[in-house]
Amino acid sequence: MNAMRDMHIPALQIEGLKKSFGKAEIINGIDLSIGKSERHAIIGPNGAGKSTLFNLITGRFPATSGKISLHGRDLAGMAPYQINRLGLSRSFQITNIFPKMTVFENLRCALLWSKGYRYSFWHLVSKASDLTEGAEAILEQINLTSRRDLPAGVLSYAEQRALEIGITIGGGADVIMLDEPTAGMSNTETDYIVELIRKVTEGKTLIVVEHDMGVVFGLADRISVLVYGTIIATGRPEEVRGNPKVQEAYLGAALEAEH
Amino acid sequence: MTDQQITTDPAKPAQRMRAGGTTVTLMPWILAGLVLLVLPFIFQSNSALTIMNKMSITIIFALAYNMLLGQGGMLSFGHAVYMGVGGFACVHIMNASEFFSMLPLPLLPIFGGLFGMGLAMIVGSFSTRKAGTVFAMISLGVGELIAACSLIFVAFFGGEEGVSGDRTYALPLFGIEFLRQIEVYYLVAFWLMLSAILMFLFSRTPIGRMANAVRDNPERAEFLGYSARWVRFYSFTASGFFAGIAGAMFAINYEILTEENLNLVTSGTILLVTFLGGVGFFFGPIIGAVVFTLVQTVLSLQTDLWAIYAGALFVATVMFFPGGLAGLIMMHGPAAKLGKLHYLVLPYLKTLIPAGIGILGVCALVEMTFHVRHASIGSNEMTLFWTTFDSHSLMPWAVAVAVSVVAFWIMRRNLPELVAAWHQANGVAKDKL
Numbered sequence A: 001m002n003a004m005r006d007m008h009i010p011a012l013q014i015e016g017l018k019k020s021f022g023k024a025e026i027i028n029g030i031d032l033s034i035g036k037s038e039r040h041a042i043i044g045p046n047g048a049g050k051s052t053l054f055n056l057i058t059g060r061f062p063a064t065s066g067k068i069s070l071h072g073r074d075l076a077g078m079a080p081y082q083i084n085r086l087g088l089s090r091s092f093q094i095t096n097i098f099p100k101m102t103v104f105e106n107l108r109c110a111l112l113w114s115k116g117y118r119y120s121f122w123h124l125v126s127k128a129s130d131l132t133e134g135a136e137a138i139l140e141q142i143n144l145t146s147r148r149d150l151p152a153g154v155l156s157y158a159e160q161r162a163l164e165i166g167i168t169i170g171g172g173a174d175v176i177m178l179d180e181p182t183a184g185m186s187n188t189e190t191d192y193i194v195e196l197i198r199k200v201t202e203g204k205t206l207i208v209v210e211h212d213m214g215v216v217f218g219l220a221d222r223i224s225v226l227v228y229g230t231i232i233a234t235g236r237p238e239e240v241r242g243n244p245k246v247q248e249a250y251l252g253a254a255l256e257a258e259h
Numbered sequence B: 001m002t003d004q005q006i007t008t009d010p011a012k013p014a015q016r017m018r019a020g021g022t023t024v025t026l027m028p029w030i031l032a033g034l035v036l037l038v039l040p041f042i043f044q045s046n047s048a049l050t051i052m053n054k055m056s057i058t059i060i061f062a063l064a065y066n067m068l069l070g071q072g073g074m075l076s077f078g079h080a081v082y083m084g085v086g087g088f089a090c091v092h093i094m095n096a097s098e099f100f101s102m103l104p105l106p107l108l109p110i111f112g113g114l115f116g117m118g119l120a121m122i123v124g125s126f127s128t129r130k131a132g133t134v135f136a137m138i139s140l141g142v143g144e145l146i147a148a149c150s151l152i153f154v155a156f157f158g159g160e161e162g163v164s165g166d167r168t169y170a171l172p173l174f175g176i177e178f179l180r181q182i183e184v185y186y187l188v189a190f191w192l193m194l195s196a197i198l199m200f201l202f203s204r205t206p207i208g209r210m211a212n213a214v215r216d217n218p219e220r221a222e223f224l225g226y227s228a229r230w231v232r233f234y235s236f237t238a239s240g241f242f243a244g245i246a247g248a249m250f251a252i253n254y255e256i257l258t259e260e261n262l263n264l265v266t267s268g269t270i271l272l273v274t275f276l277g278g279v280g281f282f283f284g285p286i287i288g289a290v291v292f293t294l295v296q297t298v299l300s301l302q303t304d305l306w307a308i309y310a311g312a313l314f315v316a317t318v319m320f321f322p323g324g325l326a327g328l329i330m331m332h333g334p335a336a337k338l339g340k341l342h343y344l345v346l347p348y349l350k351t352l353i354p355a356g357i358g359i360l361g362v363c364a365l366v367e368m369t370f371h372v373r374h375a376s377i378g379s380n381e382m383t384l385f386w387t388t389f390d391s392h393s394l395m396p397w398a399v400a401v402a403v404s405v406v407a408f409w410i411m412r413r414n415l416p417e418l419v420a421a422w423h424q425a426n427g428v429a430k431d432k433l
Helices: A050-057 A080-085 A103-112 A129-141 A157-170 A187-200 A213-219 A237-242 A244-258 B013-017 B027-042 B046-072 B080-095 B105-127 B132-152 B181-202 B206-216 B218-222 B228-254 B264-277 B284-302 B306-320 B324-330 B333-337 B342-374 B394-425
Strands: A012-021 A024-034 A039-043 A065-070 A088-090 A175-179 A205-209 A222-227 A230-235 B381-384 B387-390
Touching: A012 A050, A024 A050, A024 A222, A024 A230, A039 A050, A039 A213, A050 A175, A050 A205, A080 A088, A080 B218, A088 A157, A103 A129, A103 A157, A103 B206, A129 A157, A129 A187, A157 A175, A157 A187, A187 A213, A205 A213, A213 A237, A222 A237, A222 A244, A230 A237, A230 A244, A237 A244, B027 B046, B027 B181, B046 B080, B046 B181, B046 B206, B046 B228, B046 B264, B046 B284, B080 B105, B080 B132, B080 B228, B080 B264, B105 B132, B105 B181, B105 B228, B132 B264, B181 B228, B206 B218, B206 B228, B218 B228, B264 B284, B264 B306, B264 B324, B284 B306, B284 B324, B342 B381, B342 B394, B387 B394
Parallel strands: A039 A205, A039 A222, A088 A175, A175 A205
Antiparallel strands: A012 A024, A012 A065, A222 A230, B381 B387
């Protein structure tokens, strides 16, 4: 495993990825390489295929053609849970938690597989101190300790988003994918979540889909711009910002609106 | 088994709250065990023992069923087959006299469990791919299929007359041959306690917790490393095991199994029992099984129409208390914590007594209609609520209608008071007192 995670093998490698739904080609040929511990943002206008790309990488949909590898390992034909076990974890654009369970239990469920409990019926979760301590450590990180025993469904929207991030990082995956983590949030909430993301993904590979430009430029090491299923530019934030193609296709409108 | 870190220190909310949720407390189990020990001394008659055995068997089955319905979110319409096959297997073991004479009877349920589990593994391998409608339809189909097989594979299912055995051929344990009903009672009670404890502990294991997670959000569970299908499969297998144990209990208690143990009526009844008790709490099916068995046995002695009342009770539960009887009890938790339950006592009496009388009035009308339609010609006299009267005269009808109308009117008049008291007990309204 360690050999596979060698420095020069990218955390995530995408080659010639295509996806069609019927006749509609949503992703038409993406090549992308994301290095270990890189914070990579994927931006693009609505309908560019950002979420589809996420779903292809995480095994939610099968690709029409092309290859995706995680730490050099081909993910073709794998189910989401198999990909997750290889160390890739994701959040969702629409909050996706276990609403009837307590906040603590949500996090404990996120820890179960990675702590090696698998399908065990001979352990009691309340006796497993590694689970309790692990879940409480994450509770602390996402500042929800005071909400520990509330059903997750009654939390505020921002708190649920924070919990979702907690669940995503809970399993100890080293590649974290966040789908619009700040969607629908106020400025203060956004600042808070961005800071939280920065903190909890320290040292991990982060791939984030975002709409909010402020978030992207502050958080990402590199940015890819996705337009109509193709990546038209990849580079450091200032390079992407200066790229005329990008300005034309996407940023121009956004930047104009800002000034 | 209690969690030592529980504290009432208000400065440590995290530890203090840990009393709830998934910790394991011993007290209710000791109480339940004591009740099971003492019950035969209170109800000594043979018919009481029969009812209690029936209750215990239904409880095991209902708890096993709720591993699917409540904990795993799988609605099965054919769960009787796992209990039935476990039971049939046990009767055949009883008839394999050479083997059976070396087997102490209290160990027989293990075989019942294994057979139930084996069938569940076969069926579960394809039925647990999806939850929801697909699972429900497969369970219905498989249930019907196996029930139909009972008339075809006569060697195993015994055709219409079923298969019977004799439990007393087992190896006597400490000289006990299980000839007497009371000995069977304690055997069933022992397995009831053991199965209930194991099923409770199962819900607290990693796979048990993930069964809940998959029930609520299968997709999220998949992105946490768990295959929703395998989680369902393991729950299903475990449920089949305990259903098989219930079947073994049935075989030991009745010494005969028939097609009735496999068919859709039995499958439907266990769904009804479980739902009536409440699927959301572990102890729900226990209450459901106790209440249903009482309704079935005690009420059926009083009236031929008991099934109508049981059906009405079920419909009322689904419509007004989807949490079942357990949900109804647990609704009072917040008020009890605030120490305000006493606010509710008087309003409850003022609404529930008239409601009860009103319901009895309606029941009287139902019974009288039944009597008028079905009693033999010329026998106009009927006895209801210790009163004998002529069911063809107007008077009893007028009385029943008047009693029902007045009782429901009083209930309705007192209802706002109950609602207000409810809010007050739960600290919703401002405390004026």
